Structures are given as structure tokens and as C-alpha cells.
Amino acid sequence: MQKTTGAKATIAQPKHRTGATEKHYIPGYPTKLYIYKLQASRYWWARYFVGRNAVRKSTKTDSKQKAIAFAKEFYDIITYNQRHGIAATASATGFESCLKELLKAEKARLKRGEIAKGTYDNFVYRYDKFITPHFRNVEVREIDYFALERFLNTLSEQKLTASTISAYMGLIAKVLSYAAKRKLIASVPEFPTVTKKDKARGWFTTREYRRLWSAAKRYAGQRMEVRKYKDAKGDTQTQFINTNAKSGKLGTVMRNVDMTEDMRRLIVFMCNSYIRPTDIKFMKHKHVDIVRGEYTFLRLRLPPTKDHSDPITTMEKAVDSYETLKKYHVEHGLIDGKSCDDDYVFLPQYKTNRDYALKQLQRQFEILMWDTKLGTSAAGEDRTLYSLRHTAIMYRLLFGEGINTLALARNARTSVEMIDRFYAKPLSGEMNIAMLQSRRRHRNIYDGDFEILQRRESLEKVALA
Template sequence: MAVKKAALTVIKSDAAISGKHRTSAQNLTQVPNYPKKLVIYQLAASPFWWVRYYADGKILRRSTKETDKRRAFAFAKDFYDEVNYRQRQGYVLNSRAGFEQCANAVIEQQDAKVQRKEMSEMMQQNDKYRLHKEVLPYFREYDLKNIDYFVIEGFINKLGKDKLTPPTISNYVGLVRKILSYAQRKGFIQAVPQIPKVKKVDAPRGWFTPRQYYQLWKCAGALVGETWEVRKWTNAKGEEESFVCERQTEKPKRATALSKKIAASKLMRRVQMTADLYNLIVFMKNSFIRPTDIKWMQHKHVEAIRGEHTYLRLSLPTSKKHDKPIVTMEKAVAVYERQRAMYYSEDKKENQAKPDDYVFLPEYSKKDKRGNALTSLQRQFGVVLSKTGLETGARGEERTLYSLRHTCIMYRLLYGDGVDLLTLARNARTSPEMIDRFYASHLEGEMNIGLLQSKRNKMKKPTD
């Protein structure tokens, strides 16, 4: 249970306390050999002694958590020393000098790092999201001094119950560590508490075999222009689950199993299927890019190269500290041109693609709306996965839009002729280690049986 409003809580006067908690002159006890402003007292609603001290024009109070008067005196003396130390250091004395204040200060510091190009804007946005989504709601009411190993462990357990993956939990804990480190540097706590380790278990996303990939883009093409609904219902076991169905514009003439299921369900969202997704599926399978690259990719980042080899050179914004251009497979060129032709007529000057126009779903033209563009594509892809029954892989691994990047890399590992791991990793803006852990982990010996059974040609004996 969180410790409510820790630190040095400020009250205007005893009269500000409700009648249930009001103190009186009869039960105020001065701490011996200390200033008269330092007293302990009891409240009708609490079994513990409380300490009160007047400093900087404020009345500061805190529960001693002690029922013994002698130990309450000892606590009051420590409280007095703490208040004076904070005054000497110029620290604020009220509860604002707590976890939330330190968290906001960390975010401000990181904003400055983004300006200096020492930190990516994406990492900063992720930290802001984590802070307001889970971190502040859990830690806001804790006294910084009361945050220890077990409090953080409780936070980790809470995230686990919310079904977050170990890598995601580790990111949340990393943000908590940053905030506590800042609190230590400011002198709010003496040391950063020991933090539980979150064991990271690699969970590679699923990829698509050629047959499954064919199913995906064929289905995506067939659904263009349709509106599908994501609905939630309670199954026979009493468990909530979601399903997708085509939007019902008319009431069916006769009841069917599906119509009964729809009637008993609740609408979560409607999803408009677009040709952008159809093109995106092919583009990602041939370009090595991440879904977040799609969000920010503009026409100025794309250059078509035609020569001995035909490909796109993608000079995308920095992602995960990688800034080198990506070169695509030849098929990506035709897909890009098809996508551009959907929105622009290159033979008309007034309707040509501008460098700053976004490639996919360009109607989301404002920077702060590009997240909505990616969400729309992800939701459309979710409908296609549900419709084709490809939500999970053979081993139960989850499939998302990111799985198309995995598919692209897997196809190079399986079908590329002599592609070395370093070249592949650099072009995909990752490391050989990550390729091995998250992409090549799907490789099995049988997939490259020809290579395993191949033999070198016998070397000819040198002749004079």
C-alpha cells in the first residue's frame, strides 16, 4: 500500500485539519531541549504520535508511526534535523519535493538532450508515455525515502499482471532508476535503492512463410474500401475476447450464429480498410524497415536508383541510434511508385508529391497526428491477421506489423545468395547480435539443407 503524501506535508494551521483530526493545546507536547515550535501530538483518528514543526512560514507535520512516546520523541528529533538540512541546502520543504517533482525534472533534462541531439525524440516520447501510463500512478504517493527494493518489486509484479513483456517491464524500471538517481543527486535520498533484476527472455515476433505472405497481401487487396468492426464479447467460459466482422449495414433476415454473436457483443472500433495497407505489406517485406519508419517516412527520404541494380535508397531519420541509409529489394521501387501515384499525378505540376509529404496515409499531414496514421495501419493489419487466421505463429509467437520486417530479413537469410550477417545487419539498422537473437532464431537446419549437405570442389594439384 502506498504511503500517502509522505515527505513534509504542509498545513496552514490546526484549524485547517478536519474536526476528526483537530489537535488541541492540551495534547501538544514540546520536545525536551528543542525549540518550542517542535511538538508531538495525538489525533483521535490515529493510534500514532504525530510531529509538527514551524519553518519557512509553513507548518510541517508527519506521522511518527510510533505509539510509544519516547520513540516518538526520537523520531521528532530526526525530523527536526531533516528540516534544517533541507533549509541549509535550499530544498523545498513540502511534498512537491517528491517523486513527481523529480520525474518532471528528469523529463526536462531529457528534453534538453533531445535539443542537443544526445537523445532521440522517439526515446523521449516513449519515456513520457511510460511516466504517465504506469510510473506516476504507482509511485506518486510514495515518499522517496520509502521507495525500496520491495516497493519496486511490487511495481514489477503489477506490470507482470498487466501482461507486459519482460523487455517492456525493464524499460519501465529503467525510467524509475533514472528518477531515483536524480533524487540522489539532489540530496532527497542518500542512495538509490537496490533494484530487482528483470530477466529478459527473448521473444522474437513471428514471421510469414511465402504461402502465408501470399495470403496476407491477397486478403488486404480484397478488403480495400470495406469497413470492418472490432467487437468484444463474453464467451461460454465467461472470458472476454475480441473478434472482427464486416460492418453490419442491414439487419439479417434470419438469425445466424454470427448475428447472435454480434448482438451479444459490444462495438470497440470501426476500421476502414485502405489501399495504403495493401502497398505497405509488400513494401515492408521488401525494404527492411520498422513500422516506426513508416510513420515518419517522407518523399524526400526516398530516392530511386536504376543502374546495374534497381532499388530505393531510404535516408530515413535516425532510429535506435542508426542513421545509415537503407537499400531495398527491387520490388520496393514499383510499390513506392504505385503508392505515390494513388495520391499524386506527376504529369500535373499542381498535383506533384512535395518533399515533405508523407508516403503512407499522407492525409495525416500534421506531425502530432502521425501516430494516428501508424495506429490506423496497425489496426487494418490486425483485421487482415484475424481474417486469415495468422495472428500467431506455429510456436504461439505473436504477429504484428513488425513481423513484416522479420519476414524481409528471414527471406534474405533463407534465399539470399551469400549474404553476410554484417552487411544484412547494417542495412537493416541493427546489429549482427540482434539478427542472431531475434531473427535468425527462427532458422532451422532443414531450411538450409542444401548448404549443410554441400561439398567444396576438390582443389587441383598445382602444376609446374
Template sequence: MADLSSPHTFDQFESLAHELLQVEMQRMERGDLSRAAVGILRNRLDAHVMPFFRDIRPSEVDVAVMEAFVERLTEAGFSTTTMSQYLVVVRKLLRLAVRHKLLREVPEMPKVRVVHRPRAMLTLADYVAVVRAAHRLVRQRTQAPQVKQQGRVRERFWVAPRHLTLPPDMAWAIRFMVNSFIRPGDLRHLKHKHVQVCRGEHLYLRLTLPETKRHDATMVTLRPAVQVYEAALEQARAQGLGGPDDYVFLPGERDRVYALAVLGFWFKWVMREAGVATQDTWGRPRTLYCLRHTAIMFRLLYGQGIDMLTLARNARTSVQMIERFYASALDGEMNVAMLQSRRAIR
């Protein structure tokens, strides 16, 4: 076993990477970092950081080495956002090198201009079309075609046979996400104990979901989500489920990673059946995540007088994220009626 007390031991990226993972694991145990974030760090170390830096001593790293690393990432076809995230990992390793006096300071990092691309979304017509297509596939009990989109037959179809016929869960999930702002990861973990139906001046669901991305605020849905939830609950109770610890969507699937994958597969199938492209005009893929983007965009487009702070807090994000990834996709024609409106003359 290597002697970690020796300064020569730390003049290896293997040792620095091991130390960095230990530090981040401790942050995770304190609740400062999610398990998923640690997993992403480990994946980035294994995928490109260590293959490039393994035979380079940290004490030898300079601007030229960093530029060569960025060139490797560029050749791999990464976006500038992904490249900047890799540079964050390398910067953490080099800070440890400075701490161990292997470097006097962290070398200057190459400039990578991050271009923030708005998320893909559905138009109102697209949304109506996919919901109708999902309901139609349920009524017709149509089986999913066991072919890839390019037309090649799969040798082994990964979706279990019981999920080749669409249940109501898909239409429910689409409507629920667009009327609740939740992420697909939240949908996967949503249990009945996280949902409270609120009836009063307004009808809505109060969602008290586990913390995601350092946000733990209660979320409030729009009225249509109530009808979706009550329909899902009625079906679950008919199946002997619907208890506080049972899942709302695909409650019979205990493997929740698989459950979310099935919902993603169904969503692409439904879009194709609805005649909705699985990519938008700019080539951005429409996945389940685009339903969250659609929910936020619909409020920006059709909500009356909603302010960004209220929307951001309810969607468990920040005003900066709303402006960067959502509001940046708005153009004048989307709200031409508002632009052409006039104040009432008193």
C-alpha cells in the first residue's frame, strides 16, 4: 500500500483523485452533496480525467497541459457546458496539489465559453396531441412495435412484455408533469404520502417531495393535476395499492430506475404515434424532462401576472435558471397578444 504521508505519493493524479473522492463522500455524509453528484464525479474521473492525467505528474501541469486536455474533450464531441464541468473536476484536483505544495498555484484554465441552450419543450398543440395519442393507445390496447426508430429489429427487447401495452399511467404522467413542474426523478420517487389534496378557495395538490438539487420547498400543482392524481389513486386502490408508501405512477414496479426508463420509452412511442417529432427544430431531444420545461414555459406564456420568483420557488429552481434556460426561449410572437394589449381607459 502506498505511503500517503510521502509528498511524492501525492505527485500522482491517482492519489489526488482518491483524496478528492474521500472529501466529496464526507460532504455527502454531511448532507452538503447528493449521492448522484458523487457518482457523476466518479464517472468523469474514470471517463476522461484519469485516462488523460494518469501518466502526468500534478507538479508538471501547466497551461499547455490544460489546453491539451480541452482538445481531448473537444475531439470527444462534448458541449462547452460539459467541458466546463470537466474543468471544474480538474481544478479541484489541482487545488489539492497546491495544498500538498506540489504547485505554487492552480494554472490558468483555458477559456471555454458556455452556451446555455434552452430546453426542448412541447407546444400547446403538441401537448394536446400526445395526451390524445396516449389515451387512444390505451383504448386500442395497441402493442409497442419491437423495432428501433431506424427500422432495425431488436434482437432482445429490453422492456418487459407486460409493458408493451400502454396503461393509463403514461397519459397521467404527461398531464401530471405539465401541471406540477416536477422533474422526472421526482416522478419516479413520488409516493402517496408526498401528496395532499387541498380543497378550498383553490383546488390543488401540495407536494412534499424529498430534497432534489438542494431544494426541499413544498410544491403546489395546478388544478388538472388533482384529477390525474385521484384517477391514479382510484386505480391503485382497485389493485390493492394506494397506501402511503406506495408509488403514484407504476406502483407495481419496485425497481424505480426501470419504472422511469419504461415511462421514457412510452413517451417516445406516444410522440411518434401523435406525429410529434422526438427532437425539436434545433435538434434538441424531447425526453420526459421536456415536460417540466413545458410546464414552466406554459406558465410564462399563459399564466396571468405570475412573477418569476414565485414560479422559480414552486418549481424548485432559481430565478437565474428560469431566465437562463426557460425565459430565454421566449420571443415576441409567443406573447403577441400581451405585446399588443392596451390599458383600459377609465
């Protein structure tokens, strides 16, 4: 490649005010790179040819020395972009470029098994949803506290929870931290604070659990219609009604939902196994071991979720639920009882679309919430399939003897901090009820009861007199 020695190019007088009036090549760089001046601008401009296409940019300075330094940086950015498959017109120091490189690194971590696919997919979804559209044309060095505050205000308009907003801000910090490691910025800027108020998880009391299970048993085998209609005020409402109903149907049918035996067994299984709803999508019979000995339980060797990969140990009741459902599937020809290792435990008929399988269970659960009127707890927490997992953890804290929160957290694939913040803290009084209602056999008058102490001293003085 031909390199220049910094010569000034001789050019004819331009016929148009956008034509170059002065042009200088950059010493030691290809002749395709040069700076020039226009009649239409007092600033120097940098230009570089990528193939047959010219890429140009204003240096924003009338100093030749500064313009040459800018052109060198301009050249470095373009060649870097070419090596990394970034459009020549994009900036290597732009937020979008840094994000692209970060996601390459995250994808490599995914291949190494360091993060779960769901975690990676969630990253991509959230970056595409709000972050990239907002910062697409922004240089990372331009992102300061106030730029972050403006984005935070934009998120607040979306009616997101504080936890979700905090997660979005954390993803931006991830990109800026990556940019700092690449020396694109000196340091990660200070972030505005997002105040999060811990909210107890929506779980079911034992009485509510029995109501839920009874409803699931009653509905199993029925087909329900989900209908939309306008009420007297013109607001859209939802109606759940049996497809065989002869009257009472309102509005338009949106979908049919088959209430399954799987839903009934899932309620018992999740309340005795700590699994997340997303585990349902991936759990196959090969992931389940039945252990019988001094204790009877299931050992669930599930694919990693949320950076946790340890096996889960269930309560004994989960064994009955699992075996009963497996027998049901065999009897109805949904699985082969002799070779079912690669069959899914719940709704095995949906082998190729497990997202749809989970969606079907969520829709069935929604109907049960409507029927039992348990969709919202007394404290105002919404109840979803996740509430079954919350119930499993809460029951161990309430009814377990000498529960070790570290062991519980590891078995539930979460952290001790999460157990304390969202489960144990709201139950602190109930978990220690024996201590709170205890009574002393012998009261020591010296343990802070000054009134009694003073009265006793007064009596002693009278006796001495």
C-alpha cells in the first residue's frame, strides 16, 4: 500500500462551494486518507476510501495539526471496523459497536456453558427493546450521569417495575464496563440510583393450596373458551366459560384452553420441588432420578438456570405426583413407558414447541386463578405459576425444623440473600412464634424494671428506720 510523506496536493480552483480548496495527505498513512478544506466550511475534513466508497467526517477544528491527529484516529476507527465486520460509517467507540462486541463475548460464554441460553436471550431481548434504540448513535464517551438519567426517565414512562428498570440500567453498565476494559473510556460513569422496595412473593397458604388443587381436579378434562366482550361502560372484559355451555356466552372467542391432568399434577410437583416454570420446558424423564432409602425423594438433574447447575432434591410428595403423571401419560399413549428418557415430563405431546407447552400451562393456571379468586394475595401480590415455587420455599421456612437457609437456597437454585429478602424476612415473626409467645418461669426484677426496683429500695429504707 502506498504511503505518503505529508505532501500538499495541488488542486484546481473548485467550481462549487462544496469542492475542496486545500488538501493534505497524512505522513506515513495510505494516500486514500487525507484532510481537506471546503469553501462551505471553516473546518478541516477527513476522507478515506473504503473500496470505491468515500467515508468523510468533519474534524470540527480549523487547526491543521489537530485535523491531522483527528484523521489518524478516523483511520484507526475505520480499519478496526473493517476487521470486526462493522460498517465503515459506524464508530468503533459508539455504544452499538461496543454492544456488538460484548454480545460476541457473551455468546462465547454461552458456548462454554458459563451462562444459560435463557440468560443470553434475555440480554438480547432487553438490549433490543429499549437500550439500543436509545443509544444507537451515541458515543460511549458521551454517556455520563445525565445521559443515564434521561434514559432512566424514559424507562419510567414505560410503567416498568423498579426491579426491571434496575436490570436495564445494569445492562448499560455492562456495556460501559466492557468499553472501559477496551480503554475506550477512562472509567464507568456514576449511575443514578433506582430505589427498589422488596415485595414479598405471592404464595399460597395451606387453605388456598387445597382450594387450588381441588379446582384443578374439578376442571381436568374440560375445554374452556376464552372470550372477549364489552361491558356496559364499553370496557373490554374477559370471560372463561365451558365450550359445552348452552347459554351465557359473551362476545367473541379468542382461544380454547384444554384443562389437563398435567396441570393438576404440576401444582403438587412444583409446591414440593422448588423448580421454576422455565424448568418445565426442558425437564425430561432422563433428568429425574427416584431415590428410595431412609428418605424418599426425586433428584432433579436439570439444565442450568440463572447460573445454577446443582441438582434439586424434592419433597417425598413430588415422587407420588411424578409417578402418577408418568403412568397417566403411558396409559394415554403419550409416552412409551419402557423408553421415555427423552420425553418431557409435562405435556410431552408438544415435543417441538416447548414454549407453547409452557404457555398452555400458564393459560390453564390463569383459569384456575379466575375460578378460585386467588389471582391476587391479601397483600396485593399477583400470583402466577411462579407462585407455586414461592409456596414450596415458604412451606419449608414455615414448617421445616431447623432449616438452614444456605442449604435451602442452594437446593432451590437461588441465593441466601434472595431467601432472606423475599421469603424469610416477611415471615420473621411467624418463624419465631415460639420465642415470641414464650414466658419466663422466674422473673428477675433487675432486668430493666426500674419501677419495681425503686419500690423495693423504698421498702428497705422504711424497714431500717
